[in-house]
Amino acid sequence: MDDMVRFNLIGSSDAFCRVKEQIVKLARVDAPVLITGESGTGKELAARAIHYFSQRGDHPFAPVNCAALAESLLESELFGHERGAFTDARNGTAGLVGEAAGGTLFLDEVDTLSAKAQAALLRFLQDRTYRRVGGGGLRRVDLRVVVACNGDLEAMANAKLFRRDLLYRLNVLNLHMPPLRERGEDGVELADVFLERLAKQYCLPKKRMSPAGLQFIRRHDWPGNVREMENLIHREFLMNDADELDFSASLPALSATGRKSDGAPSDFRSAKVRAIAEFEQCYVSDVMSRAKGNLTAAARLARTDRSAFGKLARKYGYAGKVQDAES
Ligand SMILES: Nc1ncnc2c1ncn2[C@@H]1O[C@H](COP(=O)(O)OP(=O)(O)OP(=O)(O)O)[C@@H](O)[C@H]1O
Ligand SMILES: [Mg+2]
Incomplete structure (x- = not known):
């Protein structure tokens, strides 16, 4: 598993060897992945490894920390905006979705997305089309979505804090990163x-x-x-x-x-x-x-x-x- 060392994934415990095997499998298929695990267990490293081992590895890996995106800016950060969409939007931007074209969009701390942002993401996942903020035509982009969270999305869906339809879309494949104390x-x-x-x-x-x-x-x-x-x-x-x-x-x-x-x-x-x-x-x-x-x-x-x-x-x-x- 020398490749894993190349991607900085250190560890040879049974629990971690299973993780590495799963990463190889997840890289071979092209569907959304939900990575769960406590803080600091290597969820982002795993997402990167899945991307670089996949057929999309030569295209961009675009990480987004959902908790750090201001609600008001989320849509324009993700989907870009047309020139003149805001008073200070002199130039249009492609947004993270545009930048990740062909590659992998990694949404970290996805459990922190607001209801509005969850709706926008769901719309995008349903048909991979989107519009930039401020109008313009419908755009289509080919990319893989990998998300991570350290909360329990199932419990959040039960408590109506996370959309169940979005959870189903995201949780096609699952990878759980074990805590260090179990490794x-x-x-x-x-x-x-x-x-x-x-x-x-x-x-x-x-x-x-x-x-x-x-x-x-x-x-x-x-x-x-x-x-x-x-x-x-x-x-x-x-x-x-x-x-x-x-x-x-x-x-x-x-x-x-x-x-x-x-x-x-x-x-x-x-x-x-x-x-x-x-x-x-x-x-x-x-x-x-x-x-x-x-x-x-x-x-x-x-x-x-x-x-x-x-x-x-x-x-x-x-x-x-x-x-x-x-x-
Ligand atoms: N298996 C590993 N081998 C080497 N370094 C690791 C491993 N797992 C995690 N790290 C290191 O630990 C730090 C945390 O990893 P990472 O950011 O991927 O965790 P995370 O699960 O995304 O954390 P958070 O939930 O806080 O966002 C990074 O500096 C990463 O390089
Ligand atoms: Mg992280």
Whole structure:
């Protein structure tokens, strides 16, 4: 399965080998795929692999984060607009659907689409035709739609929060990405690959995990899955001077006293900043764990709105990529 390494899909546990086999099968057929799985389990990586292994691999892969699209702009982002459609729309745009022609349109966090956006998507999926915002003729485009979500669309459809007719259209083929804690020794294998990459990236000698570090990898729950582990190792690689890493530089409990490694107290301001960061990290980890990696459910538990909690979660390595506005 060398090709899988080329697409960055690391892991040889039984659960993950089944995923890789399924990816190969899904790439051979040309129908919509619904990818499910907790935050950070590799849904986007899997979508990319399906695309590049498919006959559409030479055409574009166009990822869209539905949660990041403003409702008012969604239709024009997806379907483009004609020149002059808005006061500031001087030039027409092809929209993501136009840009993905021949390739794969990847709709991430599809469970966050508003009712209006769900209707627009359903219309498009029914006959692959669309009109740009602001008029113009009916256009037809040939592309494959792959969607991902970390919520339970079936439950959302039962609660009338997601259109059942759209769910049926999307859920022709299904791929479930298992959480890292159910992937046996994959955590250890991934850690090794990440450490090698980091050494190259920073032109530093390679570091290893200590026995305690490996133990931690095996025992931790990883509610933010691979992304959480990647971020933690990145931080540890930069902050821990030892050749063998044990996560002591990044784990909250070990540095909560506000003391530096030489035992001297640090200044008030940095101790406070660190204490807040540690609290936030623990809190986010706990809530994400209870919410089984589902951002919407986690925000509800924390009684904050989804975008505020999403921002906090991303800061600590949970949930999708940092959006432009926050970087
Ligand atoms: N099997 C894997 N091998 C190597 N890296 C992986 C693997 N799975 C995930 N990653 C890495 O973990 C991070 C998260 O992956 P990805 O963005 O695909 O997850 P996701 O399921 O889409 O997350 P979210 O639900 O938060 O959007 C990425 O940096 C990705 O490269
Ligand atoms: Mg994603």
